[in-house]
Amino acid sequence: MASPHIIVVGSSNTDMVVQADRLPLPGETVLGGDLVIAPGGKGANQAVAAARLGAHVTFVARVGQDMFGQEALSNFQREGLDTRYVVQDPDAPSGVALIVVDSDGQNIIAVAPGANRRLSPADVEAASPAFSEARSVLLQLEIPLETVMAAAKAGRSAGATVILNPAPAPSSPLPDELFTYVDILTPNETEATALTGHETPEDAALVLLRKGVDAVIVTLGEEGALVATGPDQMRRVLGFRVEAVDATAAGDAFNGALAVALARGDSLDAAVRYAHAVAALSVTRLGAQPSLPTAEEVDAFLKEARSLS
Numbered sequence: 020m021a022s023p024h025i026i027v028v029g030s031s032n033t034d035m036v037v038q039a040d041r042l043p044l045p046g047e048t049v050l051g052g053d054l055v056i057a058p059g060g061k062g063a064n065q066a067v068a069a070a071r072l073g074a075h076v077t078f079v080a081r082v083g084q085d086m087f088g089q090e091a092l093s094n095f096q097r098e099g100l101d102t103r104y105v106v107q108d109p110d111a112p113s114g115v116a117l118i119v120v121d122s123d124g125q126n127i128i129a130v131a132p133g134a135n136r137r138l139s140p141a142d143v144e145a146a147s148p149a150f151s152e153a154r155s156v157l158l159q160l161e162i163p164l165e166t167v168m169a170a171a172k173a174g175r176s177a178g179a180t181v182i183l184n185p186a187p188a189p190s191s192p193l194p195d196e197l198f199t200y201v202d203i204l205t206p207n208e209t210e211a212t213a214l215t216g217h218e219t220p221e222d223a224a225l226v227l228l229r230k231g232v233d234a235v236i237v238t239l240g241e242e243g244a245l246v247a248t249g250p251d252q253m254r255r256v257l258g259f260r261v262e263a264v265d266a267t268a269a270g271d272a273f274n275g276a277l278a279v280a281l282a283r284g285d286s287l288d289a290a291v292r293y294a295h296a297v298a299a300l301s302v303t304r305l306g307a308q309p310s311l312p313t314a315e316e317v318d319a320f321l322k323e324a325r326s327l328s
């Protein structure tokens with residue numbers, strides 16, 4: 020079967036990662052291990068996750084003309100991404116994320132978006148030839164909202180499945196119009212509450228379904244995910260328990276894998292289970308993109324999980 024074609028419109032960052040016994044409190048300094056510098060950014064992570072799982076991925080993004088931007092571009096090419104629509108912005112630095120990871124694998128992240136802030140609807144328009152070939156369009160919220168809107172609209176017009184991972188959690192409500200272009204929404208619990216004001220995943224999913232999306236998948240970490248396709252069609256799809264090293268990019272691994280599995284024709288629940296496996300593997304390794312598994316690694320993991328169940 021031909022590789023499914025996926026477009027990711029989103030951010031690219033260089034991650035500066037420190038592992039420490041625990042996360043610092045406000046005003047506190049903690050001493051950690053050696054600095055690890057690794058490619059990250061929610062958009063780039065999702066693009067690389069999908070490519071490592073066998074998809075043909077077009078990435079629409081902006082990086083700077085600095086050393087980080089040059090390295091990011093070379094990395095995308097090594098990963099086999101279609102980089103025709105990655106712009107090296109002459110007027111902004113590349114995005115950078117500062118990350119601390121504790122001994123349980125939990126993290127805190129602060130992002131300096133740089134060129135990501137300048138990814139525009141015109142950049143989406145420039146990539147329109149790719150939209151007409153894509154099976155899925157995968158979006159996050161680390162770029163300007165107007166650009167997310169333009170990409171969702173372009174995906175809908177092209178007949179692609181539009182998946183919006185509303186991360187990081189928005190600080191103000193998203194416009195109702197955006198939901199009308201989205202097929203599948205994939206918040207985690209924090210994001211689901213930020214989008215709706217509701218604490219339980221079920222209540223949040225109901226509100227989001229009413230806004231017009233076909234499916235809401237609320238990811239629940241080790242508890243798996245709530246999959247909601249209608250008021251009376253809500254079920255839990257369980258995940259996999261693993262020894263956590265670093266949860267960074269687990270959500271990105273999940274979304275990249277979900278897009279690939281759906282684009283190759285898996286049912287929604289089967290795609291969520293596959294995405295759980297990819298996210299679980301990513302949590303066992305340090306870093307964002309360094310943690311993303313290949314299709315072969317995921318197949319071996321699922322085979323072993325089946326033999327243990």
Ligand code: RIB
Nearest residue numbers: 032059060061116268307
């Ligand atoms: O989702 C993880 C990502 O969030 C990191 O790679 C960091 O760059 C931030 O964008």
